[in-house]
Amino acid sequence: MTTRILIAGGGYVGLYTALRLQRRLRRGEAEVTVVNPENYMVYRPLLPEVASGTLEPRHAVVPLRAVLRGSRFIAGRLTGIDTERKVASVAPTAGPWLELDYDELVIGLGATSKLAPVPGLAETGIGFNSLAEAAHLRDHVLRQLEIASATTDTELRKRALTFVFVGGGYTGVEAIAELQDMAIDVLAGYPELDAGEMRWVLVEAMDRILTTVSRELADRAMTELTGRGIDIRLGTQLESVEEGELRLSDGSKFFADTLVWVAGTRPQTVVGELGLPVDGRGRLVVDQAMRVEGHPGIWAAGDCAGVPDPETGRVSPPTAQHAVRQAEQLGDNLVATLRGEWPRPFRYRSRGEFVTLGKNKAVGEAFGREFDGALAWTLRRGYYATQIPTWNRTIRVLGDWLVGMPFGHDVVNFGSREEPRGAFEEAAGRSRVG
Ligand SMILES: Cc1cc2nc3c(=O)[nH]c(=O)nc-3n(C[C@H](O)[C@H](O)[C@H](O)COP(=O)(O)OP(=O)(O)OC[C@H]3O[C@@H](n4cnc5c(N)ncnc54)[C@H](O)[C@@H]3O)c2cc1C
Numbered sequence: 303m304t305t306r307i308l309i310a311g312g313g314y315v316g317l318y319t320a321l322r323l324q325r326r327l328r329r330g331e332a333e334v335t336v337v338n339p340e341n342y343m344v345y346r347p348l349l350p351e352v353a354s355g356t357l358e359p360r361h362a363v364v365p366l367r368a369v370l371r372g373s374r375f376i377a378g379r380l381t382g383i384d385t386e387r388k389v390a391s392v393a394p395t396a397g398p399w400l401e402l403d404y405d406e407l408v409i410g411l412g413a414t415s416k417l418a419p420v421p422g423l424a425e426t427g428i429g430f431n432s433l434a435e436a437a438h439l440r441d442h443v444l445r446q447l448e449i450a451s452a453t454t455d456t457e458l459r460k461r462a463l464t465f466v467f468v469g470g471g472y473t474g475v476e477a478i479a480e481l482q483d484m485a486i487d488v489l490a491g492y493p494e495l496d497a498g499e500m501r502w503v504l505v506e507a508m509d510r511i512l513t514t515v516s517r518e519l520a521d522r523a524m525t526e527l528t529g530r531g532i533d534i535r536l537g538t539q540l541e542s543v544e545e546g547e548l549r550l551s552d553g554s555k556f557f558a559d560t561l562v563w564v565a566g567t568r569p570q571t572v573v574g575e576l577g578l579p580v581d582g583r584g585r586l587v588v589d590q591a592m593r594v595e596g597h598p599g600i601w602a603a604g605d606c607a608g609v610p611d612p613e614t615g616r617v618s619p620p621t622a623q624h625a626v627r628q629a630e631q632l633g634d635n636l637v638a639t640l641r642g643e644w645p646r647p648f649r650y651r652s653r654g655e656f657v658t659l660g661k662n663k664a665v666g667e668a669f670g671r672e673f674d675g676a677l678a679w680t681l682r683r684g685y686y687a688t689q690i691p692t693w694n695r696t697i698r699v700l701g702d703w704l705v706g707m708p709f710g711h712d713v714v715n716f717g718s719r720e721e722p723r724g725a726f727e728e729a730a731g732r733s734r735v736g
Pocket of ligand 1: 412572
């Protein structure tokens with residue numbers, strides 16, 4: 303009988319495992335089903351550029367149905383598994399839940415924001431993990447500029463122009479750097495506003511930012527960002543947010559209409575509800591071959607799993623470059639298992655890291671060398687443009703970047719698409735009374 307392989311999650315792990323299986327499986331050897339809420343894979347390292355508008359949101363994703371030609375795709379969410387019966391429950395986008403039988407299950411559900419117990423945070427903040435959050439933040443910042451330039455209320459103007467990011471890892475640094483760069487660039491179109499009126503604050507609990515690169519590179523990034531007016535508060539924590547007023551542990555308090563929480567991630571909640579072993583950080587416990595401990599036929603990798611790294615003896619870091627290599631090895635291991643061979647352990651040594659700091663600005667290290675400025679920025683862009691699956695996406699990404707080179711950031715705020723029925727409802731309301 304044909305082996306049924308079910309892949310939960312269509313991100314890095316899901317997509318690259320499926321692609322590997324498509325390439326390696328013989329005809330009729332197994333059937334592959336991928337379940338993911340959206341019909342696209344988000345290429346998350348490009349989200350900061352979606353936030354600054356240098357990339358179209360659609361160009362930073364990979365359409366799953368177009369690339370998973372040999373696999374079945376279901377738009378839905380894994381909600382639970384019955385490991386005895388080998389059945390997965392899936393909530394499709396609409397309609398009754400599905401029960402999917404599997405012989406082999408791959409879990410690559412990724413991560414979500416890890417919130418701290420800060421009063422008011424859940425009600426006020428926004429994360430920076432998804433395409434929707436990145437696209438929303440771009441429109442939101444432009445909307446704040448419109449609010450500030452139109453209002454006569456000085457307090458409202460001040461809070462509209464205050465942007466706070468909590469978390470100085472690469473996600474937080476890239477997000478604040480790209481958005482502030484965009485805001486400064488478009489300010490020429492707002493004669494009512496002055497750059498000095500904008501307040502951009504990066505709050506970091508540790509004594510440095512960017513712990514995944516060398517101290518020297520992190521310092522270079524600090525110099526670049528503070529030189530542009532970003533207020534970096536090291537050794538500081540957000541203590542509360544009440545009615546728009548933020549209190550920091552350094553004693554300062556101020557109003558802000560923008561609070562972006564980028565202080566860490568954790569596995570998706572459902573991961574802890576599957577009845578599988580998890581470690582202290584909620585990650586699935588797997589062996590070096592990415593088999594879930596004590597559950598033959600279940601595999602996991604990426605941000606939701608604690609994949610041991612034989613080089614360091616620690617768990618692999620939650621990065622795209624690790625997730626891709628884990629997925630490829632996982633695909634090979636699945637094929638080996640089907641053919642009665644032994645799976646192999648995951649081995650990978652990080653090739654380096656680049657952090658964008660806005661147009662023509664970045665820091666990074668690769669192949670034992672450190673880079674900064676325009677060279678680092680170009681290397682980063684070149685790397686991601688060529689790594690994104692399919693020529694279709696590579697050309698779209700390069701096209702956006704090429705067109706953006708001679709022009710400044712686009713000032714168009716499309717926030718109204720978040721309320722597309724507004725005009726229609728207004729029209730309906732008028733016709734009811736009229
Ligand atoms: C803003 C940002 C920038 C980043 N920049 C870099 C970088 O420069 N370099 C780098 O190496 N890494 C970077 N990363 C980290 C990298 O993106 C992650 O490590 C990588 O995406 C992990 O892959 P994954 O497959 O585990 O998870 P994901 O790629 O997140 O995929 C998980 C998938 O599972 C889906 N899913 C969730 N719940 C369910 C469910 N119940 N059922 C079915 N599907 C579900 C999700 O919708 C998603 O499609 C960045 C991350 C972010 C957020």
